[in-house]
Amino acid sequence: MNQPLRVLLVEDSADDAELLLWTLQRGGYRPEHARVSDAAGMTAALDGSAWDLIIADYSLPQFSGIAALELFKTHNIDIPFIIVSGHIGEDDAVAAMKGGAHDYVMKRNLSRLIPAIDREMREAAMRAARHAAEKKLLENEARLSAILSNIPGVVFQLALEPDNSWHFSYVSEGSESLLGVPPDQLVRNAALFLDLIKAEDRAALDACIANAGSGQAGARWEGRISARPGNEPRWINLRFSPTGGSGGAIRGEGIMTNITEIKLAEQVIRESRRRLSELTSHLEKVKEQERTRIAREIHDDIGGNLTAIKIDLMWLAGRVPANDEALGAKIKQLDSLVDDTINTTSRIGRDLRPGILDLGIAAAIEWAARDFERRMGIPCRVECPPDEMNIDPDTANALFSSFRETLTNITKHAAATRVDTLLRVENDMLNLTVEDNGRGIAAADMGKAGSFGLRGMAERAGQLGGTVSATGAPGKGTRVTVRLPRTRAASALPSAGVA
Numbered sequence: 001m002n003q004p005l006r007v008l009l010v011e012d013s014a015d016d017a018e019l020l021l022w023t024l025q026r027g028g029y030r031p032e033h034a035r036v037s038d039a040a041g042m043t044a045a046l047d048g049s050a051w052d053l054i055i056a057d058y059s060l061p062q063f064s065g066i067a068a069l070e071l072f073k074t075h076n077i078d079i080p081f082i083i084v085s086g087h088i089g090e091d092d093a094v095a096a097m098k099g100g101a102h103d104y105v106m107k108r109n110l111s112r113l114i115p116a117i118d119r120e121m122r123e124a125a126m127r128a129a130r131h132a133a134e135k136k137l138l139e140n141e142a143r144l145s146a147i148l149s150n151i152p153g154v155v156f157q158l159a160l161e162p163d164n165s166w167h168f169s170y171v172s173e174g175s176e177s178l179l180g181v182p183p184d185q186l187v188r189n190a191a192l193f194l195d196l197i198k199a200e201d202r203a204a205l206d207a208c209i210a211n212a213g214s215g216q217a218g219a220r221w222e223g224r225i226s227a228r229p230g231n232e233p234r235w236i237n238l239r240f241s242p243t244g245g246s247g248g249a250i251r252g253e254g255i256m257t258n259i260t261e262i263k264l265a266e267q268v269i270r271e272s273r274r275r276l277s278e279l280t281s282h283l284e285k286v287k288e289q290e291r292t293r294i295a296r297e298i299h300d301d302i303g304g305n306l307t308a309i310k311i312d313l314m315w316l317a318g319r320v321p322a323n324d325e326a327l328g329a330k331i332k333q334l335d336s337l338v339d340d341t342i343n344t345t346s347r348i349g350r351d352l353r354p355g356i357l358d359l360g361i362a363a364a365i366e367w368a369a370r371d372f373e374r375r376m377g378i379p380c381r382v383e384c385p386p387d388e389m390n391i392d393p394d395t396a397n398a399l400f401s402s403f404r405e406t407l408t409n410i411t412k413h414a415a416a417t418r419v420d421t422l423l424r425v426e427n428d429m430l431n432l433t434v435e436d437n438g439r440g441i442a443a444a445d446m447g448k449a450g451s452f453g454l455r456g457m458a459e460r461a462g463q464l465g466g467t468v469s470a471t472g473a474p475g476k477g478t479r480v481t482v483r484l485p486r487t488r489a490a491s492a493l494p495s496a497g498v499a
Helices: 014-026 039-048 065-073 090-099 107-150 175-179 183-188 199-213 260-317 325-352 355-359 361-376 393-414 453-463
Strands: 003-010 029-036 053-057 081-085 103-106 153-160 166-171 219-227 232-244 250-258 380-383 419-426 429-436 467-472 478-485
Touching: 003 014, 003 039, 014 029, 014 107, 029 039, 039 065, 053 065, 053 107, 065 081, 065 090, 081 107, 090 103, 103 107, 153 175, 153 199, 166 183, 175 183, 175 219, 175 250, 199 219, 199 232, 199 250, 232 260, 260 325, 260 393, 260 453, 355 361, 355 393, 361 380, 361 393, 361 419, 393 419, 393 429, 393 453, 393 478, 453 467, 453 478
Parallel strands: 003 029, 003 053, 053 081, 081 103, 380 419
Antiparallel strands: 153 166, 153 250, 219 232, 232 250, 419 429, 429 478, 467 478
């Protein structure tokens, strides 16, 4: 084998040392050696070099194998120490082995030396590997402990017994800051954690853990606790991943984190959205009322005055002398101007709130489609239920406004040559679908800055408990779908006032 071997010989006889080296060579080793015969020489050799093996004579004139063994032990090195002697009694041999020698060999029986060295070298290598693994494990544990102590939460190992009792086998240091309970107390008594959970949230936690143990991917629970000291309420997020179990028990690892600030922020956002939604609904209702009022005043006041002016012009025209052509022409000009103004005010009134809405949503949509077709020259097919739908005015206004906004978008952006409109009722929901064959809408267009048409439609539909969606692709047209409940739910109704 010619295996290199660094061997320290504690031997006073050069001949015996040569014999030992020859034996090692015959046994397949290539020894590199030093020979010492007293304590000073051995100390210098141990301090100055690294060795694989020490072979010591039991009896030397100024030293001994036992003394060499004691000196060897003070250096805390783990290599084989074998005593080789020509004369050693059984009691001395036992004492040497108890003192730490790995083996002893009689010089008259050196055939045992190589097997003893082979065995002890293997065991020394195994001990070295085990010590290295233990050192690495300790380093990893220290590193993991440092990482866990800096995690803003609690890392834990949990066992859930068949009787639903909890047992923490490990809890990280973060438990004291998050829960107000030291980790050693939780390991001794897991009920200290369960006692912190709000009663109304406990059932959900038990269900999550049980579901995780039944083969699901893991458990995620959010709930409230009363953290010590002071029992101030906190929200925590608990994640648990089962890793095994037996006898009905569930075992795994998890982490708890403090999400109180997130939950408070969510509550603020929800409240802000609710108040904004109420304000939007209120403003929309006020706007519709104002539009109705203006349309009525235009129709009743301005329209009435214009009609009176036209009647007076007709009276005046009947009394103009036939030979006064200039005055007759002026009256005709004024009469034409009054007609144009009457048409304009009528159009403005219809735009503010078409009176045809009073005849029902189907009639209003049909009228708006025909008006769009007449103005734009684009065929607009409409399919509505044969029977009029009984819906409240707010829903009718929202649906009609969404339809007109969709037609406006088609006019501005679609470059379409056909529009198909379908209004139907499904499961007490009004479904209005408007589809064109134009250039289509890209996903980025729906949320771009300054684009409020679809967002306004969606917001208004949301106030009524409905939705608005738009789908399409470049070159393949666009489909807009408005869904509104035919009967408004109580939760969708805006409050009477805005705080």
